[in-house]
Amino acid sequence: MKTLVTVKRVPDPETTIRVKPDGSGIVTDNIKYVINPFDEIAIEEALRIKEKQGGGEVVLVSIGGKSVTEQLRTGLAMGADRAILVLCEQPLDSLAVAKLLTKLVEKETPELVLMGKQAIDDDSNQAGQMLAALLEWPQATFASKIDFAADQKSATVIREVDGGLETIGFALPAIITTDLRLNEPRYASLPGIMKARKKEIKEIPVADLGADITPRLTVVKMAPPPKKEAGKKVETVQALLDLLHTEAKVI
Amino acid sequence: MDFSLLEEHRMLQETVRRFVKQELMPLEPLVLQRDTQGLTGEDLLPNDVEDRLHARAHEAGLGGLDVPEEFGGLNLGTLPKCLANEALHHTITPFTFPPDAPNLHMLMQTCTPEQREKYLLPYARGEQRSAIAISEPGAGSDPAGMQTTAVKKGDQWVINGRKIWISRAHVADFIIVMAVTDKGKGSRGGMTAFLVDKGTPGLVLQRQIPVIGSHAPWEVVFEDMTIPDSQVLGQLGHGFAPMQLRLTVRRLEIGSWCVGMAQRCLDMMVDYAKQRVTFGQRLADRQAIQWFIADSATDIHASRLMTYHGAWKFDNGEDVRQEASMLKVFATEMATRVADRAMQTHGGMGMSKELPLEFIYRRLRPMRIFEGPTEVHRWVIARSLLKD
Ligand SMILES: Cc1cc2nc3c(=O)[nH]c(=O)nc-3n(C[C@H](O)[C@H](O)[C@H](O)COP(=O)(O)OP(=O)(O)OC[C@H]3O[C@@H](n4cnc5c(N)ncnc54)[C@H](O)[C@@H]3O)c2cc1C
Numbered sequence: 001m002k003t004l005v006t007v008k009r010v011p012d013p014e015t016t017i018r019v020k021p022d023g024s025g026i027v028t029d030n031i032k033y034v035i036n037p038f039d040e041i042a043i044e045e046a047l048r049i050k051e052k053q054g055g056g057e058v059v060l061v062s063i064g065g066k067s068v069t070e071q072l073r074t075g076l077a078m079g080a081d082r083a084i085l086v087l088c089e090q091p092l093d094s095l096a097v098a099k100l101l102t103k104l105v106e107k108e109t110p111e112l113v114l115m116g117k118q119a120i121d122d123d124s125n126q127a128g129q130m131l132a133a134l135l136e137w138p139q140a141t142f143a144s145k146i147d148f149a150a151d152q153k154s155a156t157v158i159r160e161v162d163g164g165l166e167t168i169g170f171a172l173p174a175i176i177t178t179d180l181r182l183n184e185p186r187y188a189s190l191p192g193i194m195k196a197r198k199k200e201i202k203e204i205p206v207a208d209l210g211a212d213i214t215p216r217l218t219v220v221k222m223a224p225p226p227k228k229e230a231g232k233k234v235e236t237v238q239a240l241l242d243l244l245h246t247e248a249k250v251i
Numbered sequence: 252m253d254f255s256l257l258e259e260h261r262m263l264q265e266t267v268r269r270f271v272k273q274e275l276m277p278l279e280p281l282v283l284q285r286d287t288q289g290l291t292g293e294d295l296l297p298n299d300v301e302d303r304l305h306a307r308a309h310e311a312g313l314g315g316l317d318v319p320e321e322f323g324g325l326n327l328g329t330l331p332k333c334l335a336n337e338a339l340h341h342t343i344t345p346f347t348f349p350p351d352a353p354n355l356h357m358l359m360q361t362c363t364p365e366q367r368e369k370y371l372l373p374y375a376r377g378e379q380r381s382a383i384a385i386s387e388p389g390a391g392s393d394p395a396g397m398q399t400t401a402v403k404k405g406d407q408w409v410i411n412g413r414k415i416w417i418s419r420a421h422v423a424d425f426i427i428v429m430a431v432t433d434k435g436k437g438s439r440g441g442m443t444a445f446l447v448d449k450g451t452p453g454l455v456l457q458r459q460i461p462v463i464g465s466h467a468p469w470e471v472v473f474e475d476m477t478i479p480d481s482q483v484l485g486q487l488g489h490g491f492a493p494m495q496l497r498l499t500v501r502r503l504e505i506g507s508w509c510v511g512m513a514q515r516c517l518d519m520m521v522d523y524a525k526q527r528v529t530f531g532q533r534l535a536d537r538q539a540i541q542w543f544i545a546d547s548a549t550d551i552h553a554s555r556l557m558t559y560h561g562a563w564k565f566d567n568g569e570d571v572r573q574e575a576s577m578l579k580v581f582a583t584e585m586a587t588r589v590a591d592r593a594m595q596t597h598g599g600m601g602m603s604k605e606l607p608l609e610f611i612y613r614r615l616r617p618m619r620i621f622e623g624p625t626e627v628h629r630w631v632i633a634r635s636l637l638k639d
Contacts, residue, residue: 190263
């Protein structure tokens with residue numbers, strides 16, 4: 001099976017994020033970047049599928065500047081076969097990303113597109129859904145388990161939904177987005193790192209794909225979450241009720 | 252001049268950091284607990300845990316970093332090895348990717364084809380452990396003064412003498428033993444290295460000596476220990492130079508250990524300073540603590556650059572004995588300063604054995620002694636600058 005896996009470069013979730021004073025974005029100096037953790041799960045799943053099926057191809061795709069090469073190389077070191085980097089310096093909204101991916105899917109004709117359920121930087125959680133709509137393919141979002149029929153023509157996915165699990169079946173080709181519990185990604189092994197040196201990262205200028213990426217969405221302002229204030233101790237239940245009513249205004 | 256690490260070096264660093272975070276960090280409470288029970292060295296981790304770690308490291312291909320390809324390694328060199336060591340020393344959980352010591356570099360220079368099969372290859376693959384016996388009760392800083400003798404009888408060598416402070420002697424599959432073969436020539440042509448297998452008759456592990464830190468080296472005695480001529484390692488009488496090479500690599504590695512340990516201390520100091528409130532203000536808002544932090548970060552930065560530079564220069568085939576001495580002195584003293592500041596910042600918690608700081612502090616102390624004490628390195632550095 002040929003699987004296309006999307007990879008986004010995002011700030012390391014362990015770094016402290018600071019919003020610029022003018023609210024135009026985050027401070028990017030000295031920030032460490034990593035593969036979006038959900039995408040990493042997607043890469044791991046694609047590799048497991050390939051290992052289990054005893055064949056196939058895992059192709060990584062990313063959209064961004066040259067610096068994304070680092071994350072793609074890491075994915076290749078995990079074991080992916082090759083990578084495509086759509087060179088694009090401008091910020092993109094989810095729809096533009098989905099449109100660019102549509103073009104790539106048409107070129108690459110994979111049986112499966114595996115994506116993170118969301119990117120942890122802007123948490124949009126829509127590129128996968130939009131891509132499925134544009135391609136008119138079935139989609140299974142928030143996957144926590146994926147199985148394929150013996151003929152590899154259809155799949156069963158267990159989805160994490162509010163209040164439980166949902167099992168759905170659908171025909172391939174399809175889009176699947178990954179949730180946290182799907183797997184635990186391997187780390188790039190040392191021999192993997194050495195092999196990745198020789199693997200291909202094909203660069204495509206964004207204009208060559210001929211997709212309409214005009215922004216439909218503008219980020220007006222970013223603001224840090226309000227600082228958590230220290231708690232208060234109250235003497236009696238009555239005092240608590242009063243404060244919930246007068247101060248917190250929740251009852 | 253380009254200071255950036257290669258992409259593959261950064262990826263290696265990332266992989267080791269993950270290994271540390273996922274495999275080693277969770278074991279810290281166990282290590283601290285076993286440390287307070289008096290367990291040391293190889294016993295800080297239960298055998299089954301250590302076996303599991305080795306299996307995990309093997310899966311991730313984390314071995315033989317600086318082993319040449321012809322010996323089954325990855326031939327990445329000493330710089331990546333130092334990067335890995337730095338990351339490994341963010342945690343107090345003791346773990347080394349095989350091979351266990353820079354004895355590799357000594358063996359590579361000296362092994363015969365037969366010795367290569369029997370010792371170098373299994374060692375490079377991580378299947379065998381090694382020790383090196385240089386120091387003696389009467390000769391530490393000055394190994395040229397050693398008394399252990401090896402006398403040829405027919406095609407055998409008979410070794411007599413006493414070595415002390417020999418790390419890992421009890422777990423080593425073989426020990427590299429330095430002995431005098433020509434008293435008149437001393438370290439210039441009169442000192443030879445021998446490969447001694449575990450269990451060789453006459454090899455006596457006299458006693459284990461608990462020392463500060465998690466070490467417990469051995470006193471080892473040779474009583475008419477007889478080994479065949481084929482156990483001579485390298486050229487007869489010329490054991491000193493390959494031994495020096497091995498020590499140089501170890502000094503670079505010690506630099507990277509110190510950077511890793513000091514970084515851990517700094518990270519802990521920064522976290523704690525932001526949380527701890529005294530007299531109505533965070534420690535982070537006090538200049539005294541800010542200076543601890545600023546000085547520590549500066550110290551670490553300097554040592555890191557010295558380590559990377561020394562390793563890089565070594566990988567380029569240049570002589571780095573002087574840099575290695577400077578690094579050994581500077582990095583061990585700097586990590587001691589940083590650990591001390593971190594303990595001070597933590598107050599009573601800094602003294603407790605429930606945090607890793609006290610363990611790190613103890614572990615650092617012998618590093619100013621082994622692989623050449625600080626004073627001797629300073630002397631060597633100055634001597635080379637002052638000579639005509
Ligand atoms: C934990 C640990 C593990 C060790 N592992 C090994 C091992 O595996 N194999 C091995 O062979 N050895 C090992 N050693 C031994 C170590 O290398 C020696 O202890 C070290 O070389 C110092 O020798 P010494 O103890 O005889 O001290 P000495 O040489 O007696 O030195 C004592 C003091 O005098 C100072 N001094 C000496 N000469 C001078 C000088 N010229 N100018 C100024 N000051 C000087 C020294 O700096 C030191 O402070 C280990 C030691 C320890 C503590």
